Each structure stands twice: as C-alpha cells, then as structure tokens.
Amino acid sequence: MSDTHTVLHDPRGLIGAELPLDRAPHEALVTAVLAWKNPDLAPRDYEQIALQLTGHARAVAADVRRHAAALPRNDGRGALAEVILREADRHLSAPLEGTAHCARNRARLVRALYTRLDRLTEPIPASP
Template identity: 75%
Template sequence: MSSHTVLHDPHGLIEAQLPLDRAPYEALVTTALARTNPTLSVRDYEQITLQPTGHARAPAADIARHAAAPPKNDGRGALADVILRETNRRLAAPAAGTARCVQNRARLVRALYARLDRLTEPLPAAT
C-alpha cells in the first residue's frame, strides 16, 4: 500500500499559484553569458544545458497564463503568442554539447523573464 497521493492538475492551476524562484536561474544565466570554459567536455555542456532548457518552461507557462487573461484589444496577448511559438521552436531543437548552446538557452530564459515582466506590468491609465 502506497502512502503517496497522486495529484491530477491537467490545467496547471496549482503551479499557477506558486511564484517562480528566479534568483538561481538569473544567476545561472548571468554566469553562462559571462564566460565559456573551453576545458569542459561535450557531456558537461549537455548537462549544463539541461538547467536553462528545463527552467525556460516555467516562465513560458506563466506567459501563457497571462496571455490568456488580458482583454482582446490588448496587444500583449498576441505578442505573447508569438513569443511562445518562438520558445517552443527553440526548445524543440536538440541541445548540442557546446558553450554556444548553453548561452542560447540562457538568453532564452532571460528573454522570457523580460517578456513576463512586461506582460505582468499594469497598463497605463487611459487619459
């Protein structure tokens, strides 16, 4: 008999209520973009690439949730759709074991956070 409870949350409602822990991933992005280490092996780069690749899905999911919320006449939703399509295209590409791949995934995370920040900022008041 198992003591585990299976959670069925197909719409990600529980995840939507949890704040993103951005600090460690922003630090990883900063580090990845600041330097390359030519002594790392292909396998090392492949392992490092997994972090920004996996984490990119979290801000992308938040962007998708926020994009569904604005009024139809708000252009932020349409822009978010474009960003999500580009994100899916970039994440679908196989990860290469290179510093360039790590940096590209780090740039993607940085861009997703920037877009999420813009999407969640309040609209200016109409005058």
C-alpha cells in the same frame, strides 16, 4: 499495508501555477553563461547547463502563456507574447548539444521569456 501517497489529478496544471518560479538563481546562471568569454567545459557540463536552462525556460513559458491567456483579446501584449512563445517552442524543440553555443541560446531564451513575463505582469498606466 496502507496507502501513504495521494495521486493528484491536475489536468489544467493549476497546482504548478501556484508555485512561484525560483527566478534569482536562474537569472544568475543566465548572466554567468552570457558572460562566458572562452569557456572550456566538458560537453556533458554544457549539456547539464543547457538542460537546467531548458527546464526553467519551459516553466517561464508556461507562466507567459497563462498571463497572456488572461489578457483581453485587444491587448497587444498578448500578441507579442505569442511571438516569443512560438520562438521559445522552436528553440525548445531543438535537441540539446554539449556546446557553449547551445547553453548560450538557452540562456538568451530564458532572458527573453522573463522580459516578456515582466511586461505581461506590470500594471498598465492609466490614460490621462
């Protein structure tokens, strides 16, 4: 029997870094969750939504870390990224709950991470 798969060794996570985030559907989910007025879902549905947002938050946080690490030490954007990343780590270490509150918190986290990622990737205007 021949081997039909290849095991990849990627200790620095470079393979995943080359894959773009699937941003649009997650932003749509964030928008929907944050627009809830009086949701009436089953706890397992809230948990699944929070789980989806948690996974995506981890991916966005990894991108924020990667971009922040590439900045010069005197670039203030890196320090601001560290603040949001510490906050993200704190939120992501909390256990998931089957509640609208938990899902909303994860949605807010994804939104904050994308805001920081956008600031890290936008070009800095040249000084006059």
